Amino acid sequence: MANETNPILANIFEQPAELHRVLDDLCGPHLDKVREICALMQSYDRVVLTSMGSALYSLMPMYEALVDDGWRNVELVETATLIHHPERVHHDTLYILMSRSGESREVADFAAWLDAHGHEAACVTMTPASTMATHCAHVLHDVASYDKIVCIKAYSSMALCGLFIAHMAGRTEPDATLVSALHGALDWMEANKRAILARLEEVPFLSATDCFYLISRDEGVNMARSASLWIEETAKVGANVMTADNFYHGPMELVRAQGITRTRTTPVLIDVCPDERSRMIWGYVNDAAPDSLYFGFDDSARAGARFTFPELGLDGPWMMLVEAIYFQLLSYQVALAHGVEPGMFFEDGWVVK
Template identity: 25%
Template sequence: MTELLKDILGQPAQFKKALAYHQGNQYSEIKKASDAIGKASQVLIIGIGASYTAGISIMHALKKHEVFCSLIDASELENMEIFPPNSIAMILSRSGKSIEIVKSADICKRHKIPTIAITNDTQSPLAQNVDIVVSAAVKFDHAVSISTYSSLILVGGLITTFKEYGKHMADIIQRLIGACDYIEKYQLEWQKRIELSIMKQEALPVFFLGRSESYASARAGRLLWAEVAKSQSSCFATGNFRHGPQEMLSKKCKIVIWLSDHYSLNNDIKLISDMIRVGTDVSVITSQKQIGPDVDTYIVPAVPEEFQAAFNCTPVQMMAEALSRKLGVDCDSFVFCNFIVTSEAGIQ
């Protein structure tokens, strides 16, 4: 078993650990971050790599709760000339040591912007240089971000929902723990199915499609294909895919699509039907019932949409790991990228 697969299978337990941590300290870190956001006119979400991808889900969650926000790649922050007044920055980083992330905290301080960090290392340079630190409270993954990616979404969801649901957080926590139990129950079955499916596949162009809360998962799929399988892929918002990129559809194309519980469900089911009709290999990840008897469907637990992307990325994590073994590449090691990028020059 690869170290990556161990991290994937251990993800539900890490989620429970994070939830227990925040429940145990009476959500003190969560409340402090939530209160600070409530006083700001805009939230600048800052991340890079997997953390930037997690920011897509957090941005969707904040907007759902009527918080104006922007998502900024940390490597582009220093090129911003205008910082909106009364803003607050939410900086996402598993290590808190990446060079662009450390510089982001400095830039925000220089512009007198209050800062919140969601990070796994509460003693990191980032954590030491922000106003509020919220722990992701999971152990570090072996290499590729698994729990350290999805826990940012989990904790970001807690911060986003706290103001509205603070008195009912115990109920939300229990629902999330139930979702962890569900993943633990079905993940070995998914892994066996994926193993058989991947080993039968040819080397195909792969497209990841997601909408709203699941667009982050589509972006995560593309990143996993690069980091884990060392292979090419593309990702699109599902609606955007229909404006040109669908010309790539053929029998030599693989689509992984997430269905949203809340947005354009029937339209996307029709899209799936049409893609299968033209011979495309389609896998569907959804919390809805089985889409059809002949559709490769992975049913994930239904949770509030602020948390959905933390749970519905598990099947594609397994797909990337299985593909790496088929292609004979080492998913447990980086070839050109350091575990923590501390320089802005070169490929290592």
């Protein structure tokens, strides 16, 4: 029986209800603020999305959605890079920052620097009185409640805010069909969250895993990056990320060599944009390492444990909201399998001291 009082698991399980609340807020009280930021985006030659840590990963679905919608003047950049290279910061660019606390060192410092140098900036935050927010002219408040420890709900709620901004760019009203599909997806998450965890509890080889190798394509690679963060942060187990195609050009040897090395690598496929080549690569992976994890839409895919995503009528970047709960729960279960208390952290060095 899962310990639902554990702060990590409690926050994972609270996600669907919190996302319903955030979506209702974006469609209602804060819709004008979303429109304001969208108008700004269209008035600039270039848009840079920037943050650090979990919030950087929360920006990835927004980035993917904008690219899918044809935006070719948008970039996703770590804030530390912009701090170290101020010559890359330009007045023809709108900077959109994201941070749960608004006090993470880099985003707080960069927002202050932008303000001091006359750059216009917008931000998404759960803390509208934060250092970051006070230095941004346009602030979208994410109304979700704070996580007990690190960004679990906050990953998804801020990702939803970013996706909604991307959706509203170029339109005046939210698409009612999309909003309905999102509420339906959140209902599905609420109804199935414990069943997903129960399936993960049945995976027999998690305790023997020394590291994970997550492979995918397109927006699945950014989903894998988020999954890697949760596994490493919560379970203290390494998790590499690569496209499935590039994985075949060398790192595949990690899996093939398991009979002669001490490291037990568990391959994980997030099956986005499948074709004959990706199926061939995954077939070779399973020949070498049958203790594998599959996440995707193919209910006949080879794997040591297969998790089939539901068809919910959402495009790839939006499905990342649903996919996230699988990998957050995976990180929780891997921690337990390795004797680590989920939510145990040595420091909170990402917060301003």
